[in-house]
Amino acid sequence: MFEKMKTKLEMVVLGKKFLFTNIVAAFLMLQNNTFAVEGSGFDADTYINTGFLIFFIYVLVMTIIFLIGQNKKPEEEIEMVRKLDQLINDTKPIEEEHALLLDPNYDRIRALDINLPPCWKYLSYATTVSSVVYMGYYHISNGPSSAQEYEQEVRQAQLALAATSGQATVNVDNVKMLSDAASLAKGKDIYDKNCASCHGMKGEGLVGPNLTDDYWIHGGSIQQIFVVLVNGVLVKGMPSWRAQFSSQDLEAAGSYVKSLHGTNPPNAKEAQGDLLKKKL
Ligand code: HEC
Numbered sequence: 601m602f603e604k605m606k607t608k609l610e611m612v613v614l615g616k617k618f619l620f621t622n623i624v625a626a627f628l629m630l631q632n633n634t635f636a637v638e639g640s641g642f643d644a645d646t647y648i649n650t651g652f653l654i655f656f657i658y659v660l661v662m663t664i665i666f667l668i669g670q671n672k673k674p675e676e677e678i679e680m681v682r683k684l685d686q687l688i689n690d691t692k693p694i695e696e697e698h699a700l701l702l703d704p705n706y707d708r709i710r711a712l713d714i715n716l717p718p719c720w721k722y723l724s725y726a727t728t729v730s731s732v733v734y735m736g737y738y739h740i741s742n743g744p745s746s747a748q749e750y751e752q753e754v755r756q757a758q759l760a761l762a763a764t765s766g767q768a769t770v771n772v773d774n775v776k777m778l779s780d781a782a783s784l785a786k787g788k789d790i791y792d793k794n795c796a797s798c799h800g801m802k803g804e805g806l807v808g809p810n811l812t813d814d815y816w817i818h819g820g821s822i823q824q825i826f827v828v829l830v831n832g833v834l835v836k837g838m839p840s841w842r843a844q845f846s847s848q849d850l851e852a853a854g855s856y857v858k859s860l861h862g863t864n865p866p867n868a869k870e871a872q873g874d875l876l877k878k879k880l
Pocket of ligand 1: 790791794795796797798799807808809811815816817818819820825828829833836837838839841853854857872873
């Protein structure tokens with residue numbers, strides 16, 4: 601009777617320990633994942649999905665363990681849990697504990713010389729190795745910094761928007777410089793009514809930069825101008841035009857802007873941005 605109670609109790613204790621270790625491991629994985637997600641800009645969906653994935657894997661593992669243990673006799677079951685516990689925690693059965701007692705005895709408080717749980721150890725080795733890889737890639741070799749990754753992502757999002765702007769017949773991949781009179785007239789009309797207030801009647805620049813010189817902040821190719829028109833540069837006061845105009849209209853407006861290049865209007869604003877020597 602007493603024997604039976606003892607094993608039952610032991611099993612409960614082992615089971616609890618096992619569960620606890622797993623929850624801690626799952627939690628650590630989740631933490632690690634938060635960190636990775638932060639690096640690439642926080643995305644709640646990814647975070648929640650990964651959380652569920654980890655939880656799902658955890659439930660799956662527990663179910664497999666349950667199924668394996670199902671047809672086993674109680675003794676075998678205990679043995680199995682014990683082996684698993686051994687694998688994860690490397691504990692010694694209570695009967696062998698006396699061999700682990702350390703000698704010093706401080707006011708009858710004695711310490712056990714136990715091994716670190718292997719799951720901790722391997723986690724620690726893994727973080728050490730990954731930190732070396734991380735340092736090597738991001739700090740010594742030319743891995744992108746967080747700022748670079750961010751800029752890259754913003755750029756990609758802008759390109760994606762530019763690719764689906766307006767009626768999407770014109771996008772950043774097929775936008776071209778239109779030079780026929782009708783398109784340029786349409787572009788001039790859009791420009792005079794919407795852009796001249798900031799860029800000057802002749803593109804000489806007012807609040808916005810001079811659009812006739814060789815200097816460009818965001819690049820002077822028709823693709824780069826198109827991306828600026830679609831997305832704007834909101835923080836600098838350049839509006840986005842994708843809600844007002846179709847992509848064809850923006851292609852025409854961009855072409856008109858390009859046609860102003862080299863016209864040397866009077867009262868030109870000082871150069872802003874980088875000099876593009878190449879004939880655009
Ligand atoms: C409210 C003022 C304002 C209006 C209206 C405006 N812009 Fe701008 N625009 C700016 C400012 C300010 C910048 C500079 C952005 C920066 O510093 O990054 C700019 C930048 C640009 C650039 C990029 C210049 C470069 O050097 O890379 C282009 C091209 C441009 N605008 C075209 C237009 C066109 C075409 C319109 C009309 C459809 C327009 N803008 C309307 C303020 C305006």
